[in-house]
Amino acid sequence: MLEIKNIHVYYGAIHAIKGITITVNDGELVSLVGANGAGKTTILHTISGLLRATSGEILLDGKNLQNVPANTIINMGLAHVPEGRHIFSRMTVEENLRMGAYIISDVKRISDSMERVYHHFPRLKERARQLGGTLSGGEQQMLATGRALMTDPKILLMDEPSMGLSPILVNEIFTIIEQLHNSGITILLVEQNAKKALAVADRAYVLETGKISMQGSAKELAEDDRVRKAYLGA
Amino acid sequence: MSTFLQTLFVGLRLGSIYALVALGYTMVYGIIRLINFAHGDFIMVGGYTMIFTIPVMISLGLPGWVSVLLAILVCALVGMSTELIAYRPVRKKGTSMTALITAIAVSLLLENLAQAIPQIGPNPKVASKIFAAGGVRIADVTLDWTTMLTIFISIVVMVVLYQFTQKTKIGRAMRCVSEDKSASILMGINVNRTIVTTFAIGSGLAAIAALMYIAQYPKVYTTMGSMLGLKAFVAAVLGGIGIIPGAMLGGFVIGLVESFTTSYVSSSMADAFVFLILIIVLIIKPAGILGKNMGEKV
Numbered sequence: 001m002l003e004i005k006n007i008h009v010y011y012g013a014i015h016a017i018k019g020i021t022i023t024v025n026d027g028e029l030v031s032l033v034g035a036n037g038a039g040k041t042t043i044l045h046t047i048s049g050l051l052r053a054t055s056g057e058i059l060l061d062g063k064n065l066q067n068v069p070a071n072t073i074i075n076m077g078l079a080h081v082p083e084g085r086h087i088f089s090r091m092t093v094e095e096n097l098r099m100g101a102y103i104i105s106d107v108k109r110i111s112d113s114m115e116r117v118y119h120h121f122p123r124l125k126e127r128a129r130q131l132g133g134t135l136s137g138g139e140q141q142m143l144a145t146g147r148a149l150m151t152d153p154k155i156l157l158m159d160e161p162s163m164g165l166s167p168i169l170v171n172e173i174f175t176i177i178e179q180l181h182n183s184g185i186t187i188l189l190v191e192q193n194a195k196k197a198l199a200v201a202d203r204a205y206v207l208e209t210g211k212i213s214m215q216g217s218a219k220e221l222a223e224d225d226r227v228r229k230a231y232l233g234a
Numbered sequence: 235m236s237t238f239l240q241t242l243f244v245g246l247r248l249g250s251i252y253a254l255v256a257l258g259y260t261m262v263y264g265i266i267r268l269i270n271f272a273h274g275d276f277i278m279v280g281g282y283t284m285i286f287t288i289p290v291m292i293s294l295g296l297p298g299w300v301s302v303l304l305a306i307l308v309c310a311l312v313g314m315s316t317e318l319i320a321y322r323p324v325r326k327k328g329t330s331m332t333a334l335i336t337a338i339a340v341s342l343l344l345e346n347l348a349q350a351i352p353q354i355g356p357n358p359k360v361a362s363k364i365f366a367a368g369g370v371r372i373a374d375v376t377l378d379w380t381t382m383l384t385i386f387i388s389i390v391v392m393v394v395l396y397q398f399t400q401k402t403k404i405g406r407a408m409r410c411v412s413e414d415k416s417a418s419i420l421m422g423i424n425v426n427r428t429i430v431t432t433f434a435i436g437s438g439l440a441a442i443a444a445l446m447y448i449a450q451y452p453k454v455y456t457t458m459g460s461m462l463g464l465k466a467f468v469a470a471v472l473g474g475i476g477i478i479p480g481a482m483l484g485g486f487v488i489g490l491v492e493s494f495t496t497s498y499v500s501s502s503m504a505d506a507f508v509f510l511i512l513i514i515v516l517i518i519k520p521a522g523i524l525g526k527n528m529g530e531k532v
């Protein structure tokens with residue numbers, strides 16, 4: 001479904017991504033783990049077109065994304081839950097979800113999607129009229145995820161969904177990620193919580209300062225000594 | 235009592251004009267964080283468009299105010315071109331300081347370009363009467379049509395604009411882009427197009443303000459937008475820059491302060507009071523009357 005082939009990304013003179021190849025197959029949940037500043041967010045931004053790779057290719061269902069305007073990538077079935085949620089704080093929960101369906105004009109489809117999201121996240125329904133900025137961190141994460149689901153995407157990019165959440169909420173978010181995965185959505189998950197990320201994933205990549213240092217099935221990686229030392233606190 | 239009522243209506247009339255112009259500043263600031271110094275000059279562009287087209291309308295048997303539609307169109311085009319030709323390229327490459335200097339340059343350019351056009355020249359032009367003379371007497375004050383229409387039209391325009399930003403797809407996109415550009419892109423919003431649309435709307439409002447202004451003070455000259463623009467900018471800051479209801483409120487506050495100072499203190503103090511109010515409000519509430527710093531949770 002998603003093929004990233006040997007991409008290089010720069011911030012001015014800073015060489016942030018140094019030749020990375022990642023594949024996410026149909027229906028897979030792939031985790032990308034790595035320390036702060038390893039380049040995880042940069043990779044997701046490059047997939048979504050918010051940043052551009054200077055070389056290499058990104059293919060979605062075989063179609064090259066390099067020249068697709070960033071705001072039209074969502075039309076190809078890719079949705080992105082950004083790091084730090086980036087919900088619209090001055091809009092209500094319902095308006096935020098409506099913005100998630102911005103590219104859809106069929107009113108019926110929008111209301112169906114909204115019901116589906118409310119079904120996943122009943123707490124959002126209770127707070128439909130509340131401003132996004134007044135939600136708790138966990139609720140904001142649910143809103144950001146729900147918003148990305150409004151277009152019924154084939155593939156979901158999630159950037160540190162558990163960041164800053166209490167342990168109970170972390171569990172809740174990971175349960176939701178598993179549910180989404182089971183419902184057939186392909187997911188590329190970026191996480192610093194490597195333990196959880198490896199527990200839910202099919203496969204995983206370990207990123208170190210702009211390069212992939214290890215990859216394999218999530219189970220194998222979770223048992224690997226180097227991974228355990230560096231990321232699992234063992 | 236009659237002085238009070240008269241002063242109140244004059245203040246509301248002035249405030250209506252300030253509010254419409256302030257909306258243009260605030261919408262553009264909201265979406266690209268730029269103080270569009272050229273915005274005041276869009277009023278002048280609208281003013282001249284009407285000066286030249288009102289006689290045409292009248293010769294066609296139409297009322298003179300119809301030319302405001304042309305003025306809206308011309309102002310919208312000038313606003314959009316300013317964004318496309320001047321601001322967008324600078325935004326891509328430069329800092330916010332370069333953008334600000336570009337805005338000042340566009341303002342000077344418009345004023346001087348206008349003067350260079352032989353049909354315009356350096357001397358003010360007098361506009362013909364726009365709204366019918368006369369009015370209605372309420373208690374012991376006469377309310378002229380110009381005042382009533384000015385207040386009425388501006389309130390209608392503001393209500394429509396507010397509903398537009400709340401209820402329509404483009405309006406919502408404008409609010410999203412104002413708040414978070416990268417998240418807007420992820421939603422599928424064409425950010426550049428949304429910014430251009432904002433310029434078109436803000437500049438169109440300046441044309442409506444120009445109509446009301448020349449209905450009251452029927453004189454058009456190349457720098458007519460400077461002081462008016464400055465006060466409207468003060469109104470936008472006073473209400474909370476970037477906030478649409480703030481611009482409306484700020485506009486009316488400035489209009490009322492100006493007319494009450496003129497009536498009860500002295501006309502030469504009016505501008506001083508306007509800026510005094512601004513300073514006091516900014517000391518008490520730096521983000522403006524309706525401005526608030528809503529913390530984003532991490």
Ligand SMILES: Nc1ncnc2c1ncn2[C@@H]1O[C@H](COP(=O)(O)OP(=O)(O)OP(=O)(O)O)[C@@H](O)[C@H]1O
Nearest residue numbers: 011014016034035036037038039040041042043192
């Ligand atoms: N806008 C930017 N300008 C310059 N350098 C940047 C910019 N954004 C990120 N970087 C650098 O690129 C590298 C990768 O950053 P990135 O945000 O992708 O890391 P990350 O793996 O997502 O980290 P975290 O886990 O903290 O979110 C870092 O060294 C960072 O300092």
Ligand SMILES: [Mg+2]
Nearest residue numbers: 040041042083
């Ligand atoms: Mg990151």
